[in-house]
Amino acid sequence: MMYALSLSLESQAGFNEAAEMLQESFLAKLIAWGLVSALLYHFFAGIKHLVMDMGHCEEIESGRMAAKVTLIIAGVSILLAGVWVW
Amino acid sequence: MVTSITSFGRSGLYDWMMQRVTALVLATYTIFMIGYLLFNPDLSYEQWKDLFSGTGMRIYTLLAILSLVAHAWIGMWSVSTDYIKQAGARFVFQSVCGLLAFIYVVWGIQILWGI
Numbered sequence: 001m002m003y004a005l006s007l008s009l010e011s012q013a014g015f016n017e018a019a020e021m022l023q024e025s026f027l028a029k030l031i032a033w034g035l036v037s038a039l040l041y042h043f044f045a046g047i048k049h050l051v052m053d054m055g056h057c058e059e060i061e062s063g064r065m066a067a068k069v070t071l072i073i074a075g076v077s078i079l080l081a082g083v084w085v086w
Numbered sequence: 087m088v089t090s091i092t093s094f095g096r097s098g099l100y101d102w103m104m105q106r107v108t109a110l111v112l113a114t115y116t117i118f119m120i121g122y123l124l125f126n127p128d129l130s131y132e133q134w135k136d137l138f139s140g141t142g143m144r145i146y147t148l149l150a151i152l153s154l155v156a157h158a159w160i161g162m163w164s165v166s167t168d169y170i171k172q173a174g175a176r177f178v179f180q181s182v183c184g185l186l187a188f189i190y191v192v193w194g195i196q197i198l199w200g201i
Contacts, residue, residue, distance in 0.1 A: 002190065006197045008131075009138055015131035043116060046109050053106065084124075 001035060004028075022085075033085040037078040044074045092167075092180055094160045105160045108153035115150040135201060144198050151194040155187040 008018040021028045048070045051057060057066035095101045126133065137143055162183045170176040 002193055002197070006193070006200075009135060009197060009201050012131045015134065039116065043113060046113070050106065050109070 001032070004032075029085050033082055036081045036085070040077045040081060041074040044070050044077070092177070093163055094156060101160045101163075104156055108157035108160075111153040112150060112157060115146065115153075118146075138198060139201055147198055148194065151191055155191060159183065159187060 004018050004022070007014045022032060048057070048066050051066070057063050093101055095104060123129070138147070163180065166176050166179050170179055
């Protein structure tokens with residue numbers, strides 16, 4: 001991702017190359033989607049942690065519910081990211 | 087007696103707080119970047135370059151990079167102290183994490199101020 005950023009800011013040609021790479025290259029799309037998916041999951045699980053730090057969802061039932069909600073939201077957003085990347 | 091010398095801060099509580107503070111910074115940066123890319127589908131080079139040429143964005147991006155280093159260090163430190171029991175192997179793992187973090191900071195600064 002850092003490579004793509006440096007390429008995209010370097011020059012007009014670099015920007016085109018980065019854009020073209022993210023549209024044509026299977027590997028670039030896979031890496032981008034993989035990293036974005038990991039980030040999305042980490043992001044939503046992190047928000048759950050912040051919520052728990054404030055004293056919510058600490059019992060077994062509420063904790064399990066919060067976990068399921070997090071997984072569903074993360075799953076949906078990862079699919080959406082897939083649509084966006086592919 | 088000093089028991090831990092590889093953790094990020096002076097105390098576990100400091101690390102706990104920094105983990106949350108950096109998480110919030112990174113969360114805002116993530117939301118901003120995804121929103122920006124979604125709302126500018128036909129992004130031009132000029133527009134993208136102007137975004138990162140602004141001092142405000144450079145400060146924000148460097149803040150995000152440094153937050154990422156602290157966040158990742160505390161996170162990976164927790165992982166390594168949980169799972170890598172041999173001190174030697176753990177030290178190598180932490181050193182690699184530190185080196186990678188340093189590389190990303192220098193690379194990020196080069197990108198941002200190299201435009």
